[in-house]
Amino acid sequence: MEKRQVVLPTLSRVAVCGGTHGNELSGVYLVRERLKKKKVVEEEEHVSVVTVMSNPRAVQHCRRYTETDLNRCFTRATLSSPVTDKTPYEIVRSQELNSLLGPKGSPEATDLVCDLHNTTANMGLCFIAYSDRDWISLHIYRHLQRQMSGIPVRFLHFDLPLNEAYSLDSVGKHGFAIEIGPQAHGLVRSNILSAMQEGVQHMLDWVRLFNSGAQFEGGQVEVYTMVKNVDYPRDPETCGLTAAIHPQLQDRDFCLLRPNDPLFQTFSGETLKYKGTEALYPFFVNECAYYEKGIALSLARQRSVGIPSIRSEREGERGKFKSAAEEIEEEETEEEGSPIEMECEKQSGSL
Numbered sequence: 001m002e003k004r005q006v007v008l009p010t011l012s013r014v015a016v017c018g019g020t021h022g023n024e025l026s027g028v029y030l031v032r033e034r035l036k037k038k039k040v041v042e043e044e045e046h047v048s049v050v051t052v053m054s055n056p057r058a059v060q061h062c063r064r065y066t067e068t069d070l071n072r073c074f075t076r077a078t079l080s081s082p083v084t085d086k087t088p089y090e091i092v093r094s095q096e097l098n099s100l101l102g103p104k105g106s107p108e109a110t111d112l113v114c115d116l117h118n119t120t121a122n123m124g125l126c127f128i129a130y131s132d133r134d135w136i137s138l139h140i141y142r143h144l145q146r147q148m149s150g151i152p153v154r155f156l157h158f159d160l161p162l163n164e165a166y167s168l169d170s171v172g173k174h175g176f177a178i179e180i181g182p183q184a185h186g187l188v189r190s191n192i193l194s195a196m197q198e199g200v201q202h203m204l205d206w207v208r209l210f211n212s213g214a215q216f217e218g219g220q221v222e223v224y225t226m227v228k229n230v231d232y233p234r235d236p237e238t239c240g241l242t243a244a245i246h247p248q249l250q251d252r253d254f255c256l257l258r259p260n261d262p263l264f265q266t267f268s269g270e271t272l273k274y275k276g277t278e279a280l281y282p283f284f285v286n287e288c289a290y291y292e293k294g295i296a297l298s299l300a301r302q303r304s305v306g307i308p309s310i311r312s313e314r315e316g317e318r319g320k321f322k323s324a325a326e327e328i329e330e331e332e333t334e335e336e337g338s339p340i341e342m343e344c345e346k347q348s349g350s351l
């Protein structure tokens, strides 16, 4: 059990973004509803929330993107690349969003950026973030896990430095994507939209509580760290698929995949097994948007991470705890955890 207490600056500016992928309709409709009812920026007692439709042109065409994937444009290199007449729309848009919500890595950046996505994979509600020691993100994750009983809530960690972090949420001081599925792209399912609305509401509730001075106790949370992507078996000449995800793996995201478990079924009916030596957790299994990226599924390692108790800075404390916070940043807080097998029956029916 974590005994440390960390004091962090309040989260005075929060962004809720959707439509970064124009055919992921839960985020699109959640943002439209928020914009219909409220102003773009809501000023409240403890927080100002900005609502953003990230890729309006792709939303208009109900496509993931128009020229290039917007959610791969937020690396430092792309954000600083010169714009000409030939620059793809999404690169221009990424720079606009960086001006609106960033600049990335600067003191002016929005305190918390939450970007809403859908997946065709059976992933439940999944946080995706670049840090496994961002206490704000991990506390919000645990809050949603406790509040939302109807859907599995998990945290995926992509271990990339800020410069290489490519998604919109990396523009904020803290940030994550919330990925919810399964939902086919281009349609909206009420259960998935409700889960997203509920998740966003719990996140904003947590931010208000945090800003008003509440103390959140430390503890342990489960984190999945991305290990690698696996492509489909392909014809060496045409590059066309020769197999699909095996029926025993389909819809079993986050269920432990052991060496020699079925992975693919060829179009002639043969089973191809997982040849890795380490048991890992599959996710983004058969995600529709990743066929073009050469990803049939991704694999993660699960472990337990200790999170400290946190509260926000009080009036007059500004800057006082900075050195303590920095110290914690340096400290090695990872705790090795053995993979825990998930009970998969639980997740299959819920979404």
Ligand SMILES: [Zn+2]
Pocket: 020, 021, 024, 116, 117, 118
């Ligand atoms: Zn997406």
